Amino acid sequence: MKSLRHLGGSFLMAALIAVAGSAAAADVRMLYPEHCGACHGETRLGGVGPALLPENLERLRKPEALNVIRDGRVATQMPGFAEKLSSDELQQLADWIYTPVIPAPIWGEKEIRDSHVVDAAASRLPARPGPGLRGADPLNLFIVVETGDHHVSVLDGDRLERLHRFPSRYALHGGPKFSPDGRFVYFASRDGWITKFDLYNLVVVAEVRAGLNTRNAAVSGDGKWVLVANYLPHSLVLLDAADLSLVRIIPTWNVTGDKTSRVSAVYDAAPRKSFVVALKDVPEAWELSYDPAAEPVAEGMVHDFQYKEGEFKPGMFHPRRTILKDHLDDFFFTQSYDEILGSSRSATKGQVILLDGRKKIADLDLPGMPHLGSGITWKLKDAAGGERTVMASPNLNAGLVTVIDLNTYKNLKQIPTLGPGFFLRSHENSRYAFTDSMMSKENRNVLQVIDKQSLEVVAQISAAPGQTLAHVEFTRDGRYALASLWEMDGALLVIDTETLREVKRIPARKPVGKYNVWNKISRSEGTSH
Structure with a gap:
């Protein structure tokens, strides 16, 4: 009887543990959609934020993940939840994201091909600017990504007016890519959709879903190929740029063939044809x-x-x-x-x-967390009249811009700013570079203007306190700079690059980025490529 009572106690304890485990699982299945699903996807496959799966978190140990959930992550949109969730709830979420999704997500050749859509009529439209552009210079157009309501605007860079606005896929990556002639623009969304849009005729030509969680895409310098960088699955996906049909999937195995990787980024190196x-x-x-x-x-x-x-x-x-x-x-x-x-x-x-x-x-020697993908170059003149090429990068967790001599790769100067920033932009015809402090709680509303020869901050351009002012792009001739007021009821601030005065505002719904066709296809030294 004693052993039977002991056995019964063991069953009772096991049952209580099982009930507790089930309750914890139920709790976390409610916590995750409420606090995480909007950014990371209801099924953890990613959205605005990355996929939260064990295979995507190998570089982030669970204690570090717990810290991120509790305190947020610098230089990202990830907030901290320490004030909203208890310690137990934070731990449940950290444990949950390291459990496999069952059944495992699959996105292979069949799924990609099945998602492919082509507008046959659009693909036959003439290769000349259509009436929708109203006579605008097609090489001085701006593409504006507005994430507030998931739309894209097309602006005339001469008249500084909106020509067209159309709905986009959810959570577009901020950097669309252009065909070499500037006619087509290619968008990548965080949930894997690639869209080809005809700027001459203002129409979507083709779409395909190349992955479940996509980092970015690049267009080849000859205009024939689109290469898509995926977080999930771990792959590169090669598409025919003409209609976005699948050419091949390139798994990202390491050199020893025993591990795959997410892809951080892919960029075109047109002079190298690669x-x-x-x-x-x-x-x-x-x-x-x-x-x-x-x-x-x-x-x-x-x-x-x-x-x-x-x-x-x-x-x-x-x-x-x-x-x-x-x-x-x-x-x-x-x-x-x-x-x-x-x-x-x-x-x-x-x-x-x-x-x-x-x-x-x-x-x-790069202190803090440099954002090299937003770096720019220019010619720096010395007192003797000589010049050298320098590169400058903003910093995601320190208030500085680092200037590097590209001959020696040594730091020339650390330019202090009002706080960590994400973007740095200029133009060949401008003496100034613009940087933001959008990662700063106190100064995210302030752009700082750097003189490219003195390497000093010489001016500030401010929005209202509490707003975010960031991401500058110049017109084709460098006369004006457009800055994003990164709010739901936001705007594009048009700034005269000589006087540094605001001359116009164009309303926009959280315009996270804008991209001038000419500056991108000419690989301007003042913008990222």
């Missing part, structure tokens, strides 16, 4: 040539390079790997496209990578 890719979870940078005459890529044992004796792969769209000691979360091309300057959230220094040599050639 895409350059940063991988988030493995310390590698890839270069994928889209040149049909590209040299074969050597893999494994090679007996003779000259006679191609060994294991070689076709050069086109096969990754040439640069093996690194640290991951790349962000990078910047030098103007020659021979090197990239890269940084990682977890590293204390940046690195300079020679693409042809496939190796790191220098360290960068």
Whole structure:
């Protein structure tokens, strides 16, 4: 009887534990949709924020994830929940995001092809500016991404007027890409949709869902290809730029073939006829040539390079790997496209990578968390009349802009700002660069204007306290700069770049970014590429 009573007690304890576990699971299934689902997706597959799955959180340990949920994350839109949730609730969420989703999400060739939609009539429209542009210069158009109500506006950069507005996919990535002639613009949404839009005729041409959680996309310099960088699945997806049909899926296996990675970013290196890719979870940078005459890529044992004796792969769209000691979360091309300057959230220094040599050639002294993807370059003149090319980057968790000599890769100056910022923009015809402090609670409403020769902040442009003023883009000729008042009832502030005075406001619904066609396709030194 004693053993039976003991056994009954064990059953009772097990039942109580099971009930408690079920209650905790029920609690977290209510907590997650209420506090997390709007940004990270109801099924944790991502939206405005990244997917929250074990395979996407390998670089974030659970105690660190708990800290992020409690305190928020610098340089992102992730808030802290310490004042809204108890310690137990915070821990439940941290545990929940590390549990697998069942059934596991799948998005492969069949799903991509099934999602593909082409407007046949739109694809046959004439290759000349249509009446909807009202005579506007098609190379001085602005594309404005308005996330407040998920729309995109097309602005005339000469008259500074809205020409057209159309609904977009949910949570567009802030950086649309253009065809080399400027006729087409390609959008990527965080939930994987790629949209091709005809700026001459103001119509959507094609769409396809290339992934479940997408980082960004790039268009090749010859206008033939679109490469999509995915967080989920871990892949690159190559599309035909003509109609967005699937060409191939490139899984992001590391060099040893035992681990896959999310893709941090992909950018076009047009002078090299290639895409350059940063991988988030493995310390590698890839270069994928889209040149049909590209040299074969050597893999494994090679007996003779000259006679191609060994294991070689076709050069086109096969990754040439640069093996690194640290991951790349962000990078910047030098103007020659021979090197990239890269940084990682977890590293204390940046690195300079020679693409042809496939190796790191220098360290960068980059305090804080530089945002190299928003870096710009210009010619800095010295007292003797000589000049050198410099690169400048804002910083996501420190109030400074770092200026680097691109000949020596040494810091020339740390320019103090009013707080951490996200964007830095200029133009070849302007003496000024504009940066924000949008990561600062107190000063996110203030743009700072930097003189590119004295390397000093010489002016401020302010919105109302508590508002966010950020992301500047110049007109084609550099005469005006457009800044985003990043509010639901926001606006584009048009600033005269000589007087630094506001001359006009164009209403917009949370305009997170605007992009001038000419500045992008000409690879202006004052904007990101």
